[in-house]
Amino acid sequence: MRDFSNAVLEVIGALPKRSAPDQGGLLTGQDPTKVNTNDPLRLWIVQLGVILLISQLLSLVLRRMRQPRVISEVLGGIILGPTAFGRIPGFTKHIFPSDSRPYLNLVANIGLCLFLFLVGMEIDASMIKRHARYALTVAAAGVCIPFGIGTAISVPIYHTFIDKNVKFTQYMLFNGVSFSITAFPVLCRILTELKLLDTTVGIVVLSAGVGTDLIGWTLLALVVALVNAGSGLTALWTLLVCIGWALVLIFIIKRPLLWLARRTGSTKNGPSMLFMTVTMLLLFGSSFFTDIIGVHAIFGAFLVGIIVPREGGLTITLTEKLEDMVTIIFLPLYFALSGLSTDLTLLNSGKIWGFTIAIAALDYAGKFGACSLASRFAGFTWRESTTIGSLMSCKGLVELIVLNVALSAGILSQRVFSMFVLEALVLTFMTTPAVTLLYPPKYRKRVTATDGTSSSAPGTEGAAQRFEGFSQGREVVQKTHFTVVLDKLEHLPGMMAITQLVLPSLPPPAYTEQAPAADSSENLKASGSTAIHTAHPTVAVDAIRLIELSERTSDVMKSSVAESLSAKDPLLNIFGAFGALNGVRVNNSLAVVSFDDLGSSVTEHAERQHSQLILVPWLPPLYAGDAASQKGTEASSSAGNSSPSNSPNPASQRITQLQNPLESLFRSSAPENSNTSVLHSQFVRNLFASAKTDVALFVDRHMSEGDQLPACGTCRLFVPFFGGPDDRLALEVAVQLCANPRVSATVVRLTKHDLQLRESGSTDKADIDEQPSADGTIHHVTLFPDTVYAAPTTQTRLQSETADTIAWARYTRHDTSADPSLAAALSRVVVTEAATATPLRYIIDTARRMSQSAQAEQSRLLVLTGRSRRLAAEDYHTELKSIMEEHGNVASEVRKTVGDAATSLVISGCETSIVVLQASVSA
Structure with missing residues (x-):
C-alpha cells in the first residue's frame, strides 16, 4: 500500500505546475x-x-x-x-x-x-x-x-x-x-x-x-x-x-x-x-x-x-x-x-x-x-x-x-x-x-389650472359660516364642495361609498322625464323625498392623487408634468367615471410632494378650491384570525365577562399585531414595522393640524374584511354626541346624510353621571403623555400643533356647552316652519339621551348591537364621531385605559390621531366603519 501511495504521489508531482498567476488574498x-x-x-x-x-x-x-x-x-x-x-x-x-x-x-x-x-x-x-x-x-x-x-x-x-x-x-x-x-x-x-x-x-x-x-x-x-x-x-x-x-x-x-x-x-x-x-x-x-x-x-x-x-x-x-x-x-x-x-x-x-x-x-x-x-x-x-x-x-x-x-x-x-x-x-x-x-x-x-395665478387662497367660507352658525344659532350651510384624497387602488371602494353618501339625493331619470303617478307622488311625499322636485345646489368634488416625492430624478420629472399625469392616472380616471355616473363634476389633480408635505399639500389644495370637507381614506390591513378575534370579542361581550390583560384573548392577540390602524394609509402594510406606522399617523395628524376646513377620516373596516356592500344600498348611522365642535360637526354631517332617503341615523347624547371619574383625571397615568405646565397649558410630547391646547376655562367651557345646546335643540326640537329643508332629513333621525358612568363602553355595546341589526337587515352601519381633540367636554382617558387593558394596548399615536371614541371602537374589534371628524377653527 505504501509503495502504491508513493507512486501516486510521484505521478502527481510530475504533473505540470499551474501557470495562472496567483490571485492572492488574505489567506x-x-x-x-x-x-x-x-x-x-x-x-x-x-x-x-x-x-x-x-x-x-x-x-x-x-x-x-x-x-x-x-x-x-x-x-x-x-x-x-x-x-x-x-x-x-x-x-x-x-x-x-x-x-x-x-x-x-x-x-x-x-x-x-x-x-x-x-x-x-x-x-x-x-x-x-x-x-x-x-x-x-x-x-x-x-x-x-x-x-x-x-x-x-x-x-x-x-x-x-x-x-x-x-x-x-x-x-x-x-x-x-x-x-x-x-x-x-x-x-x-x-x-x-x-x-x-x-x-x-x-x-x-x-x-x-x-x-x-x-x-x-x-x-x-x-x-x-x-x-x-x-x-x-x-x-x-x-x-x-x-x-x-x-x-x-x-x-x-x-x-x-x-x-x-x-x-x-x-x-x-x-x-x-x-x-x-x-x-x-x-x-x-x-x-x-x-x-x-x-x-x-x-x-x-x-x-x-x-x-x-x-x-x-x-x-x-x-x-x-x-x-x-x-x-x-x-x-x-x-x-x-x-x-x-x-x-x-x-x-x-x-x-x-x-x-x-x-x-x-x-x-x-x-x-x-x-x-x-x-x-x-x-x-x-x-x-x-x-x-x-x-x-x-x-x-x-x-x-x-x-x-x-x-x-x-x-x-x-x-x-x-x-x-x-x-x-x-x-x-x-x-x-x-x-x-x-x-x-x-x-x-x-x-x-392655477387656467394658467392664472393666485397668492394665498382664502379659507373656506362654508366652514367658517358653519362654525359661526353653531355659536350664534344661525342656519347651517349645507356642504356642497368636497376634497377626496386618493392614494391606492384599495381606497377607491371606500371613498366611492362615502362620497355617494355625502352627495345629495338626485332623482332617477324617469322622474325628470315624465310625471309620476298620483299614488307614487303620495308615497314619495310620505317618505320625505320631495327634494326630487326641487333644484339641488351644485355639488363639486375635487379628487387629489398623492405621490410621495423622493430624491429620485423621475419623481422630480413627475412633479413637473403633474397635469399631464393626472389625465392618465388610473385612480383619478376611475373616480372621475364614478362621479360622472352619479351626475357629479369631479376635478382631478395630482400632487408629487415629499412625505412631510403630504398633509399641507392637501390643505393648501382644499383652500384653493374652497372645499368644505376633506375626505381622507384609511383601509386597515387584513390579518389572519380577524374573524375569530371578532367572534371571541362578541362572545365575551354577550356573556358580560371581561378578559384580563394577560389572558390569551383572540382580540388581544389581534391588537398586538395591529399597533396602529393608520399604517396602510400611504405605504404598504407592515405590522412589524412601527416606524412605518408612525409615519402614517404623522400624515393624518399633520393634515388635522394644518387644515383650515372640516376633515373626515374614513375608516373602511367592512371592505378590509372582504365583505360585500349590501345590495339594497341602505345605510344606518350611529352618532355618539359627547359635545364640542367636532361632535357638533358629526351631528351636522349626519343630518345632511339623512337627506338621502336610504340613510337613517341614531344620535345618542352621552353624559357622565359619575363626576368622581372626571375629577380623578388621567394626567397621573403613565400612558397619558401630557402634563399641565405652569401657565395652565397642556403640552403633549409631539411636534404637531394640534396637540397643544389652551386649558379649558369657565368661559370657553360655557361657550362650548351653549353651542352644544343650540345644536342639540336645532335637531331635537326642530321647527319645520322655520326651516322646512331639514324636515325630510330629521324624519329619519332618532334622537336619544343616555347618562352613564362608562360612555365609551356604552358606544361599543351600541355599535355592536346596531351592527348585528344592520347585517340582519342587509344594511350597512357607519359610526360618525368627533375627534374631540379641541374643547372636549369630558375626559375619557381613564376609561380608555381600562378598555385597552381588557382588549389589548394600542400605540399612543392612534389615540392622538383619531381620538378616544374612535380608538375604543378600533381596539374593541367592532366590525363597523368609522368616520372621524374634526371641525375647522377660525383663523
Whole structure:
C-alpha cells in the first residue's frame, strides 16, 4: 500500500505546475488594497465603499439643512483627498493610489455619460415654448453678462496662476462658460425641496435654466473643439460636424426612435427590452462619435437624451430604470474624483484667498444682478426678481463638470481648479437659504389650472359660516364642495361609498322625464323625498392623487408634468367615471410632494378650491384570525365577562399585531414595522393640524374584511354626541346624510353621571403623555400643533356647552316652519339621551348591537364621531385605559390621531366603519 501511495504521489508531482498567476488574498498574506492590473475589482470595491460611506454620512447632515446631494458628494471627495484624509500617512497610497485612478475614471465617465443622458431627458422644449418671453429674457441676460464678467476676470487670473503654455483664449472661454452656466439638475431638486415648482417663479426659472443649459453646453462644445483642434480651421470643422450630428439625431433618428417606441408598446407599458437595447446602443454610439471628432463624449449622451420620445411618460419610466445606479454609484465616484483633485491647502496665501473671494463674489453678482434685472424688466416684482436671480446663481454639478473637463484638458492648474470648486460649493450652498429668505410662502404665487395665478387662497367660507352658525344659532350651510384624497387602488371602494353618501339625493331619470303617478307622488311625499322636485345646489368634488416625492430624478420629472399625469392616472380616471355616473363634476389633480408635505399639500389644495370637507381614506390591513378575534370579542361581550390583560384573548392577540390602524394609509402594510406606522399617523395628524376646513377620516373596516356592500344600498348611522365642535360637526354631517332617503341615523347624547371619574383625571397615568405646565397649558410630547391646547376655562367651557345646546335643540326640537329643508332629513333621525358612568363602553355595546341589526337587515352601519381633540367636554382617558387593558394596548399615536371614541371602537374589534371628524377653527 505504501509503495502504491508513493507512486501516486510521484505521478502527481510530475504533473505540470499551474501557470495562472496567483490571485492572492488574505489567506496568502497579500494586501487586498494592492493595485493589481489583472484584477482591479478588489481595490475598486474598497474605494467605492469608502466613497459611498463618506458621502452618505455627509448627506444625512446636509439634508437637514435642505442642501442638494451634490454638495455632500463633492465635500466627501475633498475630505478623502489631500485636504484631509490624504494627510494621513499611507491613506492615499493604499486606498487611492495613482495607478488605480484610471479604473475609477473609466467607471466615473461611463456614469457621467448616463447622467447627461438623464439630464437630456429632463429638458422639455415645450416648457421654453410656453414661457418663451420670460425664459429667453432671463436666459440671455444670465449668459451674456456673466460671460463678459468671467472673461474680464480671466485676465488677472491667467497672468497670475495659469501656465503660459496654455493659450489665453482657451482659458478665457472656459472661464466665461463656468461663470455663465447654471446647474439645471440641481435647480430642479432645490425647487422641489422648497415647493416652488408650481409657482410662477419656479416655472420661469426652470424654463430659463433649460435655455441656459443649452447655451452653456454649446459653448462648452465650442471650447473643447478649440482646445483639441490644432488650428482654428480644424476647430470650425469640428464644431460643424458636431452641429451636423445634432441635426441628424433631432430630425432623422428621432422619428424612427419614436416609431420603435410605439411599435414595441414602450409608450404605453414602459420601455421594452428591445427599445432599451437600441437606446443604450444609440447613447454610447453617439458618445463615441462626439468623442472621436474632438468633442467630449458627454455631449453625445446629452443629445440622445433630448431626442428620447416624451409620449406616454416614456422618459419618466426610462429614468426610473437607470437613475438609482447612476445616482448611487456612478455620480459619487465622479465627484469623489473631483474632490481628490481638489487640494484646499494650496490656498495658502492672502493673495490666493483674495482671488477666490473675488471669483465667488463676481460670479454671484453677475448672475444675480443680470437675472434679477431681466426678471424685473419682464414684469416681476422685486421680491420675485431677486428670487429668480438667486436661483439662477446655483452652480452645482454642471460647473464641476466644466471644471473637470478643463482640468483634464490641462487648461486649469490644480490650484485654480481648487479655487473654482470652492466657489461652486459656496454658491450652491447659498441658494437655498437665500431663496427661503427672499421668497417666503406668504408671497408665493401659484399657477392655477387656467394658467392664472393666485397668492394665498382664502379659507373656506362654508366652514367658517358653519362654525359661526353653531355659536350664534344661525342656519347651517349645507356642504356642497368636497376634497377626496386618493392614494391606492384599495381606497377607491371606500371613498366611492362615502362620497355617494355625502352627495345629495338626485332623482332617477324617469322622474325628470315624465310625471309620476298620483299614488307614487303620495308615497314619495310620505317618505320625505320631495327634494326630487326641487333644484339641488351644485355639488363639486375635487379628487387629489398623492405621490410621495423622493430624491429620485423621475419623481422630480413627475412633479413637473403633474397635469399631464393626472389625465392618465388610473385612480383619478376611475373616480372621475364614478362621479360622472352619479351626475357629479369631479376635478382631478395630482400632487408629487415629499412625505412631510403630504398633509399641507392637501390643505393648501382644499383652500384653493374652497372645499368644505376633506375626505381622507384609511383601509386597515387584513390579518389572519380577524374573524375569530371578532367572534371571541362578541362572545365575551354577550356573556358580560371581561378578559384580563394577560389572558390569551383572540382580540388581544389581534391588537398586538395591529399597533396602529393608520399604517396602510400611504405605504404598504407592515405590522412589524412601527416606524412605518408612525409615519402614517404623522400624515393624518399633520393634515388635522394644518387644515383650515372640516376633515373626515374614513375608516373602511367592512371592505378590509372582504365583505360585500349590501345590495339594497341602505345605510344606518350611529352618532355618539359627547359635545364640542367636532361632535357638533358629526351631528351636522349626519343630518345632511339623512337627506338621502336610504340613510337613517341614531344620535345618542352621552353624559357622565359619575363626576368622581372626571375629577380623578388621567394626567397621573403613565400612558397619558401630557402634563399641565405652569401657565395652565397642556403640552403633549409631539411636534404637531394640534396637540397643544389652551386649558379649558369657565368661559370657553360655557361657550362650548351653549353651542352644544343650540345644536342639540336645532335637531331635537326642530321647527319645520322655520326651516322646512331639514324636515325630510330629521324624519329619519332618532334622537336619544343616555347618562352613564362608562360612555365609551356604552358606544361599543351600541355599535355592536346596531351592527348585528344592520347585517340582519342587509344594511350597512357607519359610526360618525368627533375627534374631540379641541374643547372636549369630558375626559375619557381613564376609561380608555381600562378598555385597552381588557382588549389589548394600542400605540399612543392612534389615540392622538383619531381620538378616544374612535380608538375604543378600533381596539374593541367592532366590525363597523368609522368616520372621524374634526371641525375647522377660525383663523
